[in-house]
Amino acid sequence: MGRVEGKVALITGVASGIGKATALLFAREGARVVGADRNAVGGTVTIEEIRSAGGTATFVQSDISREADCENMVRVAVQTYGRLDILHNHAGILHPKDGPITELTAEAIDETFAINCKGMLFTVKYAARQMIAQGGGAIVNTGSDLAYIGLQNLTAYTASKSAVVGVTRTLAVELAPHKIRVNAVCPGFTFSGMNVALQNDRAFMDQMRLDYLIPELGQPNDVAYAVLYLASDEAHFTTGTALVVDGGHTIK
Numbered sequence: 001m002g003r004v005e006g007k008v009a010l011i012t013g014v015a016s017g018i019g020k021a022t023a024l025l026f027a028r029e030g031a032r033v034v035g036a037d038r039n040a041v042g043g044t045v046t047i048e049e050i051r052s053a054g055g056t057a058t059f060v061q062s063d064i065s066r067e068a069d070c071e072n073m074v075r076v077a078v079q080t081y082g083r084l085d086i087l088h089n090h091a092g093i094l095h096p097k098d099g100p101i102t103e104l105t106a107e108a109i110d111e112t113f114a115i116n117c118k119g120m121l122f123t124v125k126y127a128a129r130q131m132i133a134q135g136g137g138a139i140v141n142t143g144s145d146l147a148y149i150g151l152q153n154l155t156a157y158t159a160s161k162s163a164v165v166g167v168t169r170t171l172a173v174e175l176a177p178h179k180i181r182v183n184a185v186c187p188g189f190t191f192s193g194m195n196v197a198l199q200n201d202r203a204f205m206d207q208m209r210l211d212y213l214i215p216e217l218g219q220p221n222d223v224a225y226a227v228l229y230l231a232s233d234e235a236h237f238t239t240g241t242a243l244v245v246d247g248g249h250t251i252k
């Protein structure tokens with residue numbers, strides 16, 4: 001019996017990195033996975049990997065900065081599997097023009113917030129409607145350890161992820177009467193497609209390793225297991241919280 005056996009889970013950002021690891025893990029743990037991403041090639045590969053391992057999954061191409069796509073992802077989940085039990089709001093970006101506050105552009109702020117905040121909220125909007133109609137559910141939003149500590153030159157990103165953590169509490173209060181739990185997972189540096197440029201910055205990586213209690217830094221599965229816990233019934237008494245998975249970065 002898997003830890004999310006029989007549940008229908010919508011996961012955004014499944015084409016690579018943490019979202020992909022989470023989709024594969026949820027499927028291994030018995031969930032029927034609806035994977036969404038704007039990258040159709042990568043997303044389809046993830047879904048095929050699940051299916052060839054004997055799991056159940058469907059891909060829906062979506063750009064979460066568009067409200068219609070957020071609504072459609074939920075529609076596909078319900079049309080395909082009849083319900084929606086879990087939403088993992090994971091897709092997000094680190095804008096290439098994010099940077100020092102003295103150079104920050106409206107474009108970097110707007111594009112960051114359109115995906116990291118607006119997309120998250122619109123996905124919850126439609127998922128919550130479905131979960132309310134069903135009588136419950138679990139939502140896990142991806143924040144960041146940068147909601148808790150300062151790191152220079154990531155201003156738009158940090159603003160957006162602080163918003164995710166803050167609004168997770170609001171949503172937990174608002175949706176509790178409907179038996180919907182809402183939590184956040186806050187990864188520290190995790191090797192993924194999002195930070196390839198940083199991975200190639202030797203000075204940055206050396207400093208990261210000094211700043212972390214666990215200098216190996218994170219792998220996608222480290223975060224996926226935290227998401228699995230928060231989304232599963234094992235966490236039935238946990239809502240409105242943020243689980244920091246950061247190798248001790250924030251407490252050091």
Ligand SMILES: NC(=O)c1ccc[n+]([C@@H]2O[C@H](COP(=O)([O-])OP(=O)(O)OC[C@H]3O[C@@H](n4cnc5c(N)ncnc54)[C@H](O)[C@@H]3O)[C@@H](O)[C@H]2O)c1
Nearest residue numbers: 013015016017018037038063064091092189190192193194
């Ligand atoms: N990797 C880290 O160190 C780290 C740390 C903290 C938080 N996060 C969070 O993790 C998420 C990124 O995941 P990752 O690190 O595996 O990176 P990643 O780049 O490997 O994966 C992100 C996925 O999101 C998809 N995506 C981006 N914009 C989208 C959109 N508008 N609509 C649909 N899909 C979209 C991408 O195509 C990609 O498949 C973000 O929310 C980020 O804030 C990552």
